[in-house]
Amino acid sequence: MPSVEILAVGTEMLLGQLVDTNSAFIAGKLAENGVDVFATHAVGDNRQRIAGTIRMALERADGVITTGGLGPTVDDLTKEAVCDALGVDTEVHEPSMRAMEEVFVKSGRQMRENNRKQALIPRGAIALDNREGTAPGFIATTGQGKFVASVPGVPREMKPMLTEGVLPWLQQRFRLTEHIRTRTLHTIGLAESEIDHRIADLFASLENPKIAVLAHQFRCDVKIMAKAASADAAIALIAPVEHELLRRLDGHVYGVDEETLPFAIHVLLRQTHRMIAVAESCTGGSVAAALTSVPGSSKSFAGGIVSYSNEVKMQLLGVQRQDLDRFGAVSEEVAKQMAAGVREHLGTGIGLAITGIAGPSGGTHEKPIGLVWLAISEASGARTRRLHLTGDREGIQSRATTAALGFLWERVRE
Amino acid sequence: MPSVEILAVGTEMLLGQLVDTNSAFIAGKLAENGVDVFATHAVGDNRQRIAGTIRMALERADGVITTGGLGPTVDDLTKEAVCDALGVDTEVHEPSMRAMEEVFVKSGRQMRENNRKQALIPRGAIALDNREGTAPGFIATTGQGKFVASVPGVPREMKPMLTEGVLPWLQQRFRLTEHIRTRTLHTIGLAESEIDHRIADLFASLENPKIAVLAHQFRCDVKIMAKAASADAAIALIAPVEHELLRRLDGHVYGVDEETLPFAIHVLLRQTHRMIAVAESCTGGSVAAALTSVPGSSKSFAGGIVSYSNEVKMQLLGVQRQDLDRFGAVSEEVAKQMAAGVREHLGTGIGLAITGIAGPSGGTHEKPIGLVWLAISEASGARTRRLHLTGDREGIQSRATTAALGFLWERVRE
Numbered sequence: 167m168p169s170v171e172i173l174a175v176g177t178e179m180l181l182g183q184l185v186d187t188n189s190a191f192i193a194g195k196l197a198e199n200g201v202d203v204f205a206t207h208a209v210g211d212n213r214q215r216i217a218g219t220i221r222m223a224l225e226r227a228d229g230v231i232t233t234g235g236l237g238p239t240v241d242d243l244t245k246e247a248v249c250d251a252l253g254v255d256t257e258v259h260e261p262s263m264r265a266m267e268e269v270f271v272k273s274g275r276q277m278r279e280n281n282r283k284q285a286l287i288p289r290g291a292i293a294l295d296n297r298e299g300t301a302p303g304f305i306a307t308t309g310q311g312k313f314v315a316s317v318p319g320v321p322r323e324m325k326p327m328l329t330e331g332v333l334p335w336l337q338q339r340f341r342l343t344e345h346i347r348t349r350t351l352h353t354i355g356l357a358e359s360e361i362d363h364r365i366a367d368l369f370a371s372l373e374n375p376k377i378a379v380l381a382h383q384f385r386c387d388v389k390i391m392a393k394a395a396s397a398d399a400a401i402a403l404i405a406p407v408e409h410e411l412l413r414r415l416d417g418h419v420y421g422v423d424e425e426t427l428p429f430a431i432h433v434l435l436r437q438t439h440r441m442i443a444v445a446e447s448c449t450g451g452s453v454a455a456a457l458t459s460v461p462g463s464s465k466s467f468a469g470g471i472v473s474y475s476n477e478v479k480m481q482l483l484g485v486q487r488q489d490l491d492r493f494g495a496v497s498e499e500v501a502k503q504m505a506a507g508v509r510e511h512l513g514t515g516i517g518l519a520i521t522g523i524a525g526p527s528g529g530t531h532e533k534p535i536g537l538v539w540l541a542i543s544e545a546s547g548a549r550t551r552r553l554h555l556t557g558d559r560e561g562i563q564s565r566a567t568t569a570a571l572g573f574l575w576e577r578v579r580e
Numbered sequence: 581m582p583s584v585e586i587l588a589v590g591t592e593m594l595l596g597q598l599v600d601t602n603s604a605f606i607a608g609k610l611a612e613n614g615v616d617v618f619a620t621h622a623v624g625d626n627r628q629r630i631a632g633t634i635r636m637a638l639e640r641a642d643g644v645i646t647t648g649g650l651g652p653t654v655d656d657l658t659k660e661a662v663c664d665a666l667g668v669d670t671e672v673h674e675p676s677m678r679a680m681e682e683v684f685v686k687s688g689r690q691m692r693e694n695n696r697k698q699a700l701i702p703r704g705a706i707a708l709d710n711r712e713g714t715a716p717g718f719i720a721t722t723g724q725g726k727f728v729a730s731v732p733g734v735p736r737e738m739k740p741m742l743t744e745g746v747l748p749w750l751q752q753r754f755r756l757t758e759h760i761r762t763r764t765l766h767t768i769g770l771a772e773s774e775i776d777h778r779i780a781d782l783f784a785s786l787e788n789p790k791i792a793v794l795a796h797q798f799r800c801d802v803k804i805m806a807k808a809a810s811a812d813a814a815i816a817l818i819a820p821v822e823h824e825l826l827r828r829l830d831g832h833v834y835g836v837d838e839e840t841l842p843f844a845i846h847v848l849l850r851q852t853h854r855m856i857a858v859a860e861s862c863t864g865g866s867v868a869a870a871l872t873s874v875p876g877s878s879k880s881f882a883g884g885i886v887s888y889s890n891e892v893k894m895q896l897l898g899v900q901r902q903d904l905d906r907f908g909a910v911s912e913e914v915a916k917q918m919a920a921g922v923r924e925h926l927g928t929g930i931g932l933a934i935t936g937i938a939g940p941s942g943g944t945h946e947k948p949i950g951l952v953w954l955a956i957s958e959a960s961g962a963r964t965r966r967l968h969l970t971g972d973r974e975g976i977q978s979r980a981t982t983a984a985l986g987f988l989w990e991r992v993r994e
Contacts, residue, residue: 180617182608185601189622194596203594205629208603208620215619222636444886450872451865454886458864461940461973469892472858472868472884474877478926482883482896512892526875559875 168340169202171223175235175244176319177210188233188324196231199333200344200393211235216247224251224312228340231332234319236301238280245304248314249288252306256286259293262302269300294331298323305335313339344393347400351388351411352425353418354572358386364414368407375407384568385427388415420575427571428456428463434578435466435516442574443512444470445483445504447495448522448538452567468512473504483507496521498539498550505543516578517543520570522553524562538566540573549577582754583616585637589649589658590733591624602647602738610645613747614758614807625649630661638665638726642754645746648733650715652694659718662728663702666720670700673707676716683714708745712737719749727753758807761814765802765825766839767832768986775800778828782821789821798982799841802829834989841985842870842877848992849880849930856988857926858884859897859918861909862936862952866981882926887918897921910935912953912964919957930992931957934984936967938976952980954987963991 172192178184189206196203204227209215216235223230235244249256263285270277287293287304294303296318303317315335317327336342353361358381362369365388368377375392388411392403412419420430435442444454444467454470457463471482476495479485484507485500493499501519509517522538529535536555541548551573555565586606592598603620610617618641623629630649637644649658663670677699684691701707701718708717710732717731729749731741750756767775772795776783779802782791789806802825806817826833834844849856858868858881868884871877885896890909893899898921899914907913915933923931936952943949950969955962965987969979 179604179620180607181611182604182606185599185604186620187599190593190596190599192596193594197595204623205633206593206600206622209618219619446865449869450877450881451860451868451884451886454865455863455869455977458886458888459974459977463864464888467864467888469888469896470865470884470886471896472865472872472886474872474881474883478883481927482885482925511896513895560873563869563873 167200167202167344168229168336168342169204169227170196170229170231171204171227172206173216173219173223173230173232174206174208174319175211175216175232176208177212177241179208180210188319188321191321191325192231192233192328195328195333196336198346198348199337200342200346201336201340211241211243213243213247213250216244217250220248220251220314224308224314228311229313229315229336231328232314232316233324236284236303236316236318238278238284238301240280244316245286245288248306248316252288252308252314254289254306257289259285259287259302259304262287262293262300266300292335294327296323297326297330303327303331305332343395345395345397345400346391346393347397347404348389348391349404349408350423351390351408351415351419352421352427353386353388353415354384354420354427355576356386356415356418361386361388361415365411368410372407375403377407377411383565384572417579420579426460427568427575428460431457431571431575431578432460432463432466434575438578440516440578441466441468441514442516442518443468443508443514445508445517445519446470446472447474447479447504447520448524449520449563449567449570450474452563453518453520453570456567456571468514471508471511479504482511484510494533496523496533496537496539498541498552501539501541501550502543502548505541505548509543515544516574518570518574519543520566522555522562522566524559524566526559536562538562538569540570542574542577581614581616581758582643582750582756583618583641584610584643584645585618585641586620587630587633587637587644587646588620588622588733589625589630589646590622591626591655593622594624602733602735605735605739606645606647606742609742609747610750612760612762613751614756614760615750615754625655625657627657627661627664630658631664634662634665634728638722638728642725643727643729645742646728646730647738650698650717650730650732652692652698652715654694658730659700659702662720662730666702666722666728668703668720671703673699673701673716673718676701676707676714680714706749708741710737711740717741717745719746757809759809759811759814760805760807761811761818762803762805763818763822764837765804765822765829765833766835766841767800767802767829768798768834768841769990770800770829770832772800775802775829779825782824786821789817791821791825797979798986831993834993840874841982841989842874845871845985845989845992846874846877846880848989852992854930854992855880855882855928856930856932857882857922857928859922859931859933860884860886861888861893861918861934862938863934863977863981863984864888866977867932867934867984870981870985882928885922885925893918896925898924908947910937910947910951910953912955912966915953915955915964916957916962919955919962923957929958930988932984932988933957934980936969936976936980938973938980940973950976952976952983954984956988956991 284301288306291304291306380387392400394400473479485503504519505517525535538553540551698715702720705718705720794801806814808814887893899917918933919931939949952967
């Protein structure tokens with residue numbers, strides 16, 4: 167198993183002005199391909215420190231992947247530092263230079279010396295195309311069979327260069343035969359302890375694939391990780407375990423991998439040709455925003471009403487004044503009337519309502535901050551759910567949003 | 581200026597399963613206190629690698645701050661590795677042991693050997709209280725005047741221990757006389773180049789405080805950074821520069837530091853006792869959600885209507901069918917009618933409307949993806965703005981939300 171260290175370059179990280187997310191992305195892709203990441207590092211825009219870190223890392227690992235510092239400014243020093251560390255000079259990469267000249271001719275701007283600098287790569291290195299920007303990356307090798315691969319720091323440029331340039335090279339160079347693939351089942355409505363209970367024997371007996379449970383608020387992810395000699399073989403190992411997990415978690419898995427809860431809801435609504443409308447109080451539009459984050463959501467989402475004031479609840483949703491007075495705005499009765507009102511006013515088959523107290527003020531002994539009522543109204547009747555959420559305003563709003571989507575998903579999948 | 585390297589410990593980071601945000605937090609706090617961060621590193625739960633990284637870092641820097649690996653499990657090896665690196669053994673920290681015993685007596689659970697392990701610290705080290713958890717941190721010093729400070733990896737435990745334990749110790753130990761303070765002015769409605777133009781002479785002439793411009797979509801931040809012998813003195817250096825910047829950026833600064841655009845809008849609305857209502861199409865509830873993210877927003881936000889379908893635009897907002905047919909849903913005329921409709925239906929002084937094409941489908945040659953119309957309606961009349969946004973669905977929705985809030989802020993501040 168080849169080993170790699172990752173070096174992120176940029177002074178902003180050392181000043182705490184930027185969180186390095188590139189290293190985690192690169193590490194994840196390397197892990198998937200059976201490459202062992204020994205360590206990650208971040209240093210500033212300092213030629214000596216970049217070169218020193220590369221030299222040290224090459225003493226321990228088979229290679230270094232750097233990210234950042236390939237741009238045209240005087241602060242961009244990664245290329246120079248790689249040359250220092252490997253004891254080589256630079257050469258012009260002609261295709262990159264020609265491509266850059268074209269860009270400047272087209273835009274009518276003048277090309278400066280610092281732009282030309284971007285087309286230089288360490289002598290003898292392999293250039294890596296940058297399909298999202300102008301600066302090429304490169305892979306330089308040493309006489310000792312070690313390597314330094316340098317990719318940009320801008321994530322949009324870095325990601326394709328890593329997956330389309332660096333990873334294929336690593337696979338060939340190290341004849342990587344281990345492929346790791348994962349599949350994540352997203353569940354809702356089961357506590358982590360209940361999931362543990364249902365799959366404890368699999369936990370204990372399975373080695374490849376392995377399974378892991380990650381708890382979120384109201385949701386748990388169950389991750390299946392398989393290693394094999396090819397990606398296809400790894401995927402084949404996952405299939406029977408996924409099948410067994412789906413059986414045991416029946417009725418709680420709303421999606422896999424990239425599939426979100428709003429996406430799962432829209433798929434179910436579309437299959438059954440139903441439309442939904444939403445009435446929100448404490449979530450202030452977040453549930454509607456989540457539902458409209460899905461492309462094509464207009465096919466199943468008609469609209470929503472954010473009824474922050476009691477006047478709006480009465481006027482636009484038909485909530486009765488005497489019930490607001492008697493039960494309060496945060497009550498089962500008002501949630502039901504909101505759900506029925508939005509369904510009727512917007513002419514949909516389903517109405518979802520959320521009313522609650524997000525804080526930081528407005529709580530009482532009987533109705534504390536974090537109390538939330540959910541209601542779903544259909545022609546056939548209503549169902550409701552009471553929640554007591556913890557956290558600050560932002561946390562309560564976000565958990566109420568997830569809980570409301572979960573409640574809706576449970577209903578539409580029946 | 582003392583120098584420090586930061587070491588984050590945890591295998592999840594090297595598998596790409598966790599983004600290290602602790603290092604940026606620690607680096608930021610050190611920078612504020614005049615400590616130079618040479619580098620940050622992340623290694624897995626591996627005793628030799630942790631110890632090796634600490635030893636190397638101590639050769640370059642005055643100290644190392646580690647985060648993570650102080651818990652009770654077999655994977656928590658930071659303490660043992662620090663002892664290896666410094667050549668010392670551990671001792672029981674009696675106050676921590678007693679505190680932990682109390683917790684276990686109270687909860688009726690039995691204390692295990694691995695819990696006792698948490699109360700050990702390197703012999704001779706200073707223990708650091710953990711007010712959010714059970715494992716203490718510590719600061720160990722070497723005969724050569726170097727140090728290793730170890731804090732937990734859980735951010736909730738790490739942050740107070742760093743600011744209340746490690747920073748005061750560093751200030752005393754290195755007689756830190758340099759305090760760095762920053763103040764950030766948030767602007768909207770000025771391009772980065774226009775800001776550069778207005779403050780170029782300050783850029784060139786100022787050394788302490790320094791200023792920096794950070795561009796976002798539709799917004800720019802202007803950051804003022806001052807160094808002085810005390811925090812108060814640094815703040816005093818900032819004041820006149822802030823004053824001058826406010827003068828030059830007149831009418832475009834909506835807030836400082838933590839103040840958000842929705843917050844600024846609510847402050848202005850409340851000062852003038854005005855209420856607002858929002859009608860959204862392509863932003864799907866995001867503008868309402870942003871406005872209700874502010875505590876107490878019910879005092880100036882009445883509610884919103886997410887009019888995703890044309891039926892809802894007609895029925896709840898009073899948009900005319902012939903205008904939908906003639907101009908289309910994404911048009912100046914429909915935006916105006918939406919804004920007027922939501923203002924009238926919700927009985928507020930101001931109505932804001934957003935209608936646009938977020939994609940990925942639905943664009944035409946005349947009305948491409950990214951076309952957005954904003955409208956503000958008041959009793960005195962309407963104003964509108966046309967935007968052409970780029971990016972994917974998520975990006976267009978988020979930029980349209982910011983642009984709509986900016987448009988609203990400009991109006992309410994007049």
